[in-house]
Amino acid sequence: MTDQPSDADRQDQDPAPHPYLLDGRRVTIxxxxxxxxxxxxxxxxxxxxxxxxxxxxxxxxxxxxxxxxPASDKVFRSPSRAAKVAxxxxxxxxxxxxxLPDGPLLDDLRQELLAxxxxxxxxxxxxxxxxxxxxxTATQRHELLQRxxxxxxxxxxxxxxxxxxxxxxxxxxxxxxxDQIETDLGNHGLITSxxxxxxxxxAVVELKTATxxxxxxxxxxxxDDSTPGAPNxxxxxxxxxxxxxxxxxxxxxxTTIAKGEDLDAAVTTMLLNDFSQxxxxxxxxxxxxxxTWKSIAQARHRDxxxxxxxxxxxxxxxxxxxxxxDVLLVLASSDFVLVRGPHNxxxxxxxxxxxxxxxxxxxxxxxxxxxxxxxxxxxxxxxFGFSQVAEACGRNGRQPASYDALTFGDYVSVLRNEQCWQQxxxxxxxxxxxxxxxxxxxxxxxxxxxxxxxxxxxxxDQIRAVIDILRNYCD
Numbered sequence: 001m002t003d004q005p006s007d008a009d010r011q012d013q014d015p016a017p018h019p020y021l022l023d024g025r026r027v028t029i030x031x032x033x034x035x036x037x038x039x040x041x042x043x044x045x046x047x048x049x050x051x052x053x054x055x056x057x058x059x060x061x062x063x064x065x066x067x068x069x070p071a072s073d074k075v076f077r078s079p080s081r082a083a084k085v086a087x088x089x090x091x092x093x094x095x096x097x098x099x100l101p102d103g104p105l106l107d108d109l110r111q112e113l114l115a116x117x118x119x120x121x122x123x124x125x126x127x128x129x130x131x132x133x134x135x136x137t138a139t140q141r142h143e144l145l146q147r148x149x150x151x152x153x154x155x156x157x158x159x160x161x162x163x164x165x166x167x168x169x170x171x172x173x174x175x176x177x178x179d180q181i182e183t184d185l186g187n188h189g190l191i192t193s194x195x196x197x198x199x200x201x202x203a204v205v206e207l208k209t210a211t212x213x214x215x216x217x218x219x220x221x222x223x224d225d226s227t228p229g230a231p232n233x234x235x236x237x238x239x240x241x242x243x244x245x246x247x248x249x250x251x252x253x254x255t256t257i258a259k260g261e262d263l264d265a266a267v268t269t270m271l272l273n274d275f276s277q278x279x280x281x282x283x284x285x286x287x288x289x290x291x292t293w294k295s296i297a298q299a300r301h302r303d304x305x306x307x308x309x310x311x312x313x314x315x316x317x318x319x320x321x322x323x324x325x326d327v328l329l330v331l332a333s334s335d336f337v338l339v340r341g342p343h344n345x346x347x348x349x350x351x352x353x354x355x356x357x358x359x360x361x362x363x364x365x366x367x368x369x370x371x372x373x374x375x376x377x378x379x380x381x382x383x384f385g386f387s388q389v390a391e392a393c394g395r396n397g398r399q400p401a402s403y404d405a406l407t408f409g410d411y412v413s414v415l416r417n418e419q420c421w422q423q424x425x426x427x428x429x430x431x432x433x434x435x436x437x438x439x440x441x442x443x444x445x446x447x448x449x450x451x452x453x454x455x456x457x458x459x460x461d462q463i464r465a466v467i468d469i470l471r472n473y474c475d
Contacts, residue, residue, distance in 0.1 A: 030065030055086040118142035157206040173453035175446035199245040245320035290315035392417040
């Protein structure tokens with residue numbers, strides 16, 4: 001179970017510069033209507049030049065604002081859905097498909113609205129706490145995205161690492177922030193190639209514009225039919241698990257040898273680089289196979305004068321965006337896989353050791369969070385009656401049915417309650433202790449959201465410190 005954002009989280013979000021919040025959800029037709037950029041009955045056209053087709057629709061204020069097709073009573077809040085229904089098939093980015101008869105795309109109006117909102121947000125910046133991590137303001141982030149959009153429109157997409165991209169939102173890892181990133185990118189008509197969620201932190205991505213006709217699996221194809229005004233944070237149909245590309249070595253390049261080389265060259269390359277396997281290629285894209293220490297030993301045992309071809313074994317290949325869990329059985333049997341990137345070239349290699357190193361580091365935080373959870377639940381069940389616990393949780397709209405149903409957020413609510421804290425008689429500062437628990441709650445939620453990025457060592461130390469406090473005061 002993932003805890004809902006606390007009151008403190010909501011207070012930490014940027015203030016709404018308009019009566020409707022744009023930071024954290026997709027811009028809607030309703031937003032453009034409220035801003036006066038569209039009016040009820042505004043005609044729209046979707047010109048498909050290659051097909052020599054013109055589809056027509058109009059803007060409506062019904063149901064909070066949307067698009068109505070001719071001879072239809074249905075209102076589409078999603079421009080993309082309206083475009084698909086108008087054509088009868090395919091997948092489209094409606095913001096780039098629909099336009100006013102005199103030329104401007106819906107996306108042009110969206111960018112105008114975002115510029116207004118960013119300008120107003122710059123005059124409504126709240127004071128930053130002394131211990132807060134510096135984060136770009138809404139205005140600064142809009143300017144970065146606006147420049148990236150301009151570069152993409154000019155066919156010179158901006159390249160940057162995923163780590164740098166996260167920095168635009170003041171984040172050091174993915175997790176709960178990724179929904180907001182996707183939303184802000186989508187509002188600016190941008191996607192990342194490859195998808196920033198499917199590669200490692202140091203992998204380089206390009207910021208590109210979406211196109212009117214897109215592959216149904218693209219980032220921009222995500223439904224924007226959500227209720228107007230609703231946050232986008234919970235809009236995912238499923239929580240994505242880690243992909244092959246999130247392993248650092250998957251996109252880190254690969255050393256290969258040409259099939260015409262001799263076996264001694266392969267052995268030398270493997271010794272110099274401490275490799276256990278070496279892909280054998282014919283050209284830049286065609287994989288012939290691979291040699292391993294095992295295959296070399298077996299080939300030389302059969303024939304001391306063997307060649308590179310005699311030591312070849314099959315090299316299994318996977319795409320960078322393949323779910324990692326589906327590749328584990330392949331790794332168990334073959335010890336390694338070659339990784340194909342977004343352009344179908346071989347961009348890296350993943351071994352069993354790589355996976356063990358990457359995800360073995362998550363074991364300690366999982367175990368520590370589990371121990372902390374158990375200790376906090378034991379503390380609360382031993383010290384407070386359930387009616388007292390339920391009352392403390394109820395102030396945040398929660399109604400747990402039993403002690404076992406308590407979430408980490410409930411622990412924070414109980415210990416934030418003044419009466420409960422006084423009952424503990426701990427000689428500790430309540431605000432400092434509860435603040436640290438709430439920070440750990442966010443780390444815990446990142447773990448539960450299958451965040452592929454490593455947990456910062458400082459966070460692990462903080463969890464250990466709280467466990468030590470509970471051991472000293474409760475055992």
